[in-house]
Amino acid sequence: MTLAESTDQDLVRLCRNGDQRAARELVERFQRPVFSLIYRMVRDRELSEDLSQEAFVRTFNNLDRYDPSYKFSSWLFKIAYNLTVDHLRKKELRTVSIHGSPDATSSDRQEATSFDLESHEDLPDMLVESLELAGEMEDAIAELREEYRTAILLRHVEGRAYEEISEIMDIPLGTVKTYIFRARRELRLSLGHLSGEDEE
Amino acid sequence: MIKSKRHLTQEELESLSHTSEKPLGRRRMAHVDTCAQCSDELRAHRLLSRSLEGLAGFEPARGFTDQVMARVRLPAPAPAPVPVRTRAIQTLRAHWLVVSGSAAGVTVTAGVLLTWAARFPQASPSGLVGFVAERTVARLAGAALNGAQWLYQSGLASAFDQVGSQVTVGSAVAGLATLTLMGVGSLSVTRRLISEPAAQLTHAR
Numbered sequence: 404m405t406l407a408e409s410t411d412q413d414l415v416r417l418c419r420n421g422d423q424r425a426a427r428e429l430v431e432r433f434q435r436p437v438f439s440l441i442y443r444m445v446r447d448r449e450l451s452e453d454l455s456q457e458a459f460v461r462t463f464n465n466l467d468r469y470d471p472s473y474k475f476s477s478w479l480f481k482i483a484y485n486l487t488v489d490h491l492r493k494k495e496l497r498t499v500s501i502h503g504s505p506d507a508t509s510s511d512r513q514e515a516t517s518f519d520l521e522s523h524e525d526l527p528d529m530l531v532e533s534l535e536l537a538g539e540m541e542d543a544i545a546e547l548r549e550e551y552r553t554a555i556l557l558r559h560v561e562g563r564a565y566e567e568i569s570e571i572m573d574i575p576l577g578t579v580k581t582y583i584f585r586a587r588r589e590l591r592l593s594l595g596h597l598s599g600e601d602e603e
Numbered sequence: 604m605i606k607s608k609r610h611l612t613q614e615e616l617e618s619l620s621h622t623s624e625k626p627l628g629r630r631r632m633a634h635v636d637t638c639a640q641c642s643d644e645l646r647a648h649r650l651l652s653r654s655l656e657g658l659a660g661f662e663p664a665r666g667f668t669d670q671v672m673a674r675v676r677l678p679a680p681a682p683a684p685v686p687v688r689t690r691a692i693q694t695l696r697a698h699w700l701v702v703s704g705s706a707a708g709v710t711v712t713a714g715v716l717l718t719w720a721a722r723f724p725q726a727s728p729s730g731l732v733g734f735v736a737e738r739t740v741a742r743l744a745g746a747a748l749n750g751a752q753w754l755y756q757s758g759l760a761s762a763f764d765q766v767g768s769q770v771t772v773g774s775a776v777a778g779l780a781t782l783t784l785m786g787v788g789s790l791s792v793t794r795r796l797i798s799e800p801a802a803q804l805t806h807a808r
Contacts, residue, residue: 421680430668438667439660452663456671463675539624540654559655584613590651 411475419466430459436561437483443544443556444487458483481571482551493547543593551586558583611641618649704789708782717747759796
């Protein structure tokens, strides 16, 4: 069986025996979802890369503390989430916009913290519409409270179960459901015009 | 079929709108089919879920994996398991080392002691060396005694006469101490040789 075909748990076992290739495979497997989650939280590519990198390094350097009865990805997301929340709380970056962080003090910083969406030039109308919808969606997500944003992203973008989200965010299951319900309600309010609904 | 009159809860709506969740029971679904309010709610929920699930992921910059790996400190790789055959050879070699080392130690010690005993047949040696030389080794190893006497007669021992009995006794004691140290050292090495392959096998498991 190749490393690409191995389960996360098998790769973790190999990592515990010092297998660098297994660690590399895990990084490549999870770098996109971890980076995406962090990027949607902090809206700064450079910072997101630093935080993602730190999350992976902490995960691997503390493998002896990992309990294999839990999913590896949940543990990794938990570390990534805690790091990001710690950073946000220090910086008090609670709400950010697709057009850049409100804390950006210069145009360069504004650009650095805005979403890197493709140019609309030379694209078919449907795709432009889709990109606009995605842009509005990203903006609406960015306006959510940090806890709601994490819960809804883990649930709908990463496809995590309620129980996993509860483990990652270290909150009760009922609170996860409440966060997701409120996040959905706020998103529907923000995006009501796209679905032809009136705002509540 | 009896349909449920109760509207869908937020949790049910969320569950139904999520592609990976199991559908609700038939009674609840029958309610959705006939209730305009629940049907509209479900449509809106599904639209939102699809939009969220359709969001593209973001990629970190190239070289991200290398940067992470440069900072990762994994445990040292476990030693390769020692094949059973290799271990058997190592163990056999270790046993031979014990036997041959012990035999060599006994022979040399006996030779030195016998030489000394033959050189000073009237002496009344005190302590363990004297006891071993006089009571045990000298009596059991007749052949070795002959050899020692031959050594004495061959003129090698006459050299001792020139140096004096004090020096001879001192040399014998020093020789015995050296041999004892060598014996202890070889035993320690032998024990390591025997125990290490077993430890490696245990670790690999």
